[in-house]
Amino acid sequence: MNNMIEQLLPDNIANLKAYSSAKSEKITGTTWLNANESPFSRTINLSLDSLNRYPEPQPEAVIQGYADYAQLSTQNVLMTRGADEGIELLIRTFCQPKQDSITIFLPTYGMYKVTADSHDVKINALTQLELQTGSVAALVKEIGSSKLVFICNPNNPTGEMVSIERIKAISAQLGSKTLLVVDEAYIEFCPEQSAVSLIDELSNVIVLRTLSKAFALAGLRCGFTLSRPEILAPIRKVIAPYPVSSVVANIAEQALQPQAINTMREQVSELNQLKQDLVSRCQQSRAIERVLSGEGNFVTVKLAKRSVLSIAQEMGLIMRPFTLFGQDDWLRISIGSQAELNQVTIWLDAINQQ
Numbered sequence: 001m002n003n004m005i006e007q008l009l010p011d012n013i014a015n016l017k018a019y020s021s022a023k024s025e026k027i028t029g030t031t032w033l034n035a036n037e038s039p040f041s042r043t044i045n046l047s048l049d050s051l052n053r054y055p056e057p058q059p060e061a062v063i064q065g066y067a068d069y070a071q072l073s074t075q076n077v078l079m080t081r082g083a084d085e086g087i088e089l090l091i092r093t094f095c096q097p098k099q100d101s102i103t104i105f106l107p108t109y110g111m112y113k114v115t116a117d118s119h120d121v122k123i124n125a126l127t128q129l130e131l132q133t134g135s136v137a138a139l140v141k142e143i144g145s146s147k148l149v150f151i152c153n154p155n156n157p158t159g160e161m162v163s164i165e166r167i168k169a170i171s172a173q174l175g176s177k178t179l180l181v182v183d184e185a186y187i188e189f190c191p192e193q194s195a196v197s198l199i200d201e202l203s204n205v206i207v208l209r210t211l212s213k214a215f216a217l218a219g220l221r222c223g224f225t226l227s228r229p230e231i232l233a234p235i236r237k238v239i240a241p242y243p244v245s246s247v248v249a250n251i252a253e254q255a256l257q258p259q260a261i262n263t264m265r266e267q268v269s270e271l272n273q274l275k276q277d278l279v280s281r282c283q284q285s286r287a288i289e290r291v292l293s294g295e296g297n298f299v300t301v302k303l304a305k306r307s308v309l310s311i312a313q314e315m316g317l318i319m320r321p322f323t324l325f326g327q328d329d330w331l332r333i334s335i336g337s338q339a340e341l342n343q344v345t346i347w348l349d350a351i352n353q354q
C-alpha cells in the first residue's frame with residue numbers, strides 16, 4: 001500500500017483483512033450454494049414517483065408490517081440496512097473503542113469480529129461448546145464485563161440451537177451489565193424457537209432479524225433490530241438519518257404483506273424438506289466424514305479429502321469452504337432449489353467413486 005496512506009491508518013484498520021466472498025473474488029459458477037441465499041426469486045411491482053424526496057427515516061408501513069409479523073409493538077422495531085448494519089450499530093452505540101469487549105462463541109458468523117475489529121473493540125472469544133454445555137453461572141463468569149454477547153441462533157455455520165430456557169437463564173444472570181444479542185437470521189426455519197417473547201420479560205435482550213434468508217431478499221439489504229424502546233433509543237441517535245431508501249422500503253412493505261408471508265412459510269417448509277434429503281445423502285457418502293445438521297437453510301459437512309472441492313469447481317458448483325475447529329476441510333452447502341441440489345448429488349456421486 002501507498003506509504004503515506006498507511007501512516008494515516010489507525011492500527012486496527014491497518015490490520016483488517018478485506019472481507020472476501022465468492023462475489024467479491026469474482027469466482028465464476030453456475031450453481032450458487034455458498035451464501036445461504038434463497039433459490040426463490042420474487043417479482044416485485046414498483047411505482048415510485050417521489051425519488052426527489054428523502055425517504056421516511058423509519059418507514060411506518062414497514063415498521064408496522066414487521067411488528068405484526070414478529071408480534072411486537074412498533075416501538076420495539078428498528079429497520080436497518082441488513083442485519084449487518086444492526087450488528088455495527090450495536091457495537092458503535094454501546095462499545096467504547098480500545099476498552100470494551102464483545103463476547104462471541106466460535107465457530108460463528110464472521111461479521112461480529114470484523115465489525116468489532118474495525119471499531120477497535122476487543123473480542124472475548126468463547127466456544128459453541130461452552131455456550132451449549134456447562135453451567136450458566138460459569139458462562140456468565142467467562143462473559144465477564146463484555147458489553148454485548150452475540151448468540152447466533154441458529155448458529156451459522158454449525159446449525160446449533162440454544163434453547164429459549166437457556167437464553168433466558170443467561171440473560172437473567174447477566175443482569176444489567178451486559179446486553180444479550182440473539183442473531184435470528186435463520187429463525188424462520190424454526191420459528192417456534194425465537195427469543196422475541198423474551199424482549200418483554202427481560203431488560204437486556206436484543207434480537208436481530210433479516211429479510212435476506214427465508215424472505216429471499218438478500219439483494220434488498222433490509223434487516224431489523226428488535227428490543228425495548230429504551231435500548232433502541234440510543235441506537236436511533238447513532239443510525240444514519242435516512243438508512244433505507246424509498247425503493248427498499250417499498251419492496252420490504254410488499255414482502256411483509258400477509259400473502260407474501262404465507263408464501264415465505266411455504267418456501268421454508270420446502271427448503272426444510274430439501275435439507276433433510278441432502279442431510280441423508282451426505283450421511284451416506286463415503287467422501288464425507290461428518291455432517292452438522294441443525295437448523296437453518298444450510299448443511300455443514302467435513303470432507304474426507306479437501307481436494308474433492310476441485311471437482312465441484314469444475315462443475316461450476318460453488319459452495320462455501322470453512323476452517324472450523326482448526327480443520328480446513330469443512331464445507332457449508334446452502335439449500336437451493338431441487339435442480340441446484342441435484343448438482344450436489346452429481347458431485348457426491350462423483351466423489352464417492354474416488
Ligand SMILES: *Cc1c(COP(=O)(O)O)cnc(C)c1O
Nearest residue numbers: 082083084109156185210212223
Ligand atoms: C446472513 C446473516 C446475517 C446478515 O444479514 P443481512 O441482513 O444480509 O445483513 C446476519 N447474521 C447471520 C448469522 C447471517 O447468517
